[in-house]
Amino acid sequence: MVLLEFSMSPLGKGESVSKYVSRSLDIIDKSGVDYRLNPMGTVLEGEWDEVMAVVKKCYMRMRKDCNRVSCSIKIDYRKGPKGRLSSKVSSVESQLKRKLKV
Amino acid sequence: MVLLEFSMSPLGKGESVSKYVSRSLDIIDKSGVDYRLNPMGTVLEGEWDEVMAVVKKCYMRMRKDCNRVSCSIKIDYRKGPKGRLSSKVSSVESQLKRKLKV
Amino acid sequence: MVLLEFSMSPLGKGESVSKYVSRSLDIIDKSGVDYRLNPMGTVLEGEWDEVMAVVKKCYMRMRKDCNRVSCSIKIDYRKGPKGRLSSKVSSVESQLKRKLKV
């Protein structure tokens, strides 16, 4: 199963891009793919094609009205079942025997 | 103020690296720098030197017993006050007028 | 047109992963998609689907014998013609009026 974190923003639309980020989050939230939003990106969990389809949908929407788009993606594939959206953090917490800021 | 997300792991220490990630989180959690842990990395907030010092400390610890270390860092500097660890997510939620998965 | 840089490596296959990187480069070189290899990754140029298909092919090959795979991808979409594999570097050189190390 794949964990994929990505962030995407337009260049040339000013210093504040939250309008464009919100449109992507709307797509992600409605996609049916499980995710977690953080201050620097969104982490999706699913098979390669599922999660990449969400990223592409955000890209296709953004290029409609943006001439330049930057996107960074980080992928962690690991053989095995779903659930790492929660288990990666809790595994660190259980090793340290304390709660961390999430 | 800088938001810096990073993840760091050794190559050549097997498929499971949570022992090494936990050591980094111990350093981060004790650093005094504000942070949020997510399934793909940790987001720090502070001035450039503050947040980079934390990353370097994790690196110095890891290279003690790891011959190869991979690290990816993403930085978002924006002129202005602290607080974007929370405000970036809530700004998207208020634009969409609903809660998202965090 | 999209510029996409990526790097992909297995976790749990030891400290040296050049065997796996070479297999990816073999796929890339035979794909017909234009590219440039550098010490930290490979930059592809093409439409979104074209370049993503190459990345996926490398991923499918790697997961055949690797239980954990890390991949980082950076995308720079800009409306307009092909050719930025060369023109981005030469544009910087012409602004600085000197040759740089490439």
Next chain:
Amino acid sequence: MVLLEFSMSPLGKGESVSKYVSRSLDIIDKSGVDYRLNPMGTVLEGEWDEVMAVVKKCYMRMRKDCNRVSCSIKIDYRKGPKGRLSSKVSSVESQLKRKLKV
């Protein structure tokens, strides 16, 4: 020794940012640290403090006249001597027994 690839650009300075990228490359080229420029970033080689000092210098220059700056950094530390700016690519070529596009 560390290989560090980075790219840095302002948000809010329009769609074309080559003026700002050129200023960074001027700093890099004059730093004395060995590097290679590619279409998506610049790869530096040196000790952690050396290469990070170059990145910080580019950042300090950019924030002088840019209110928002994005930067992505990828680090590959490996115990051992310098020279991986050239040897990583040539190692792949010798495994594949042919020249690649660089």
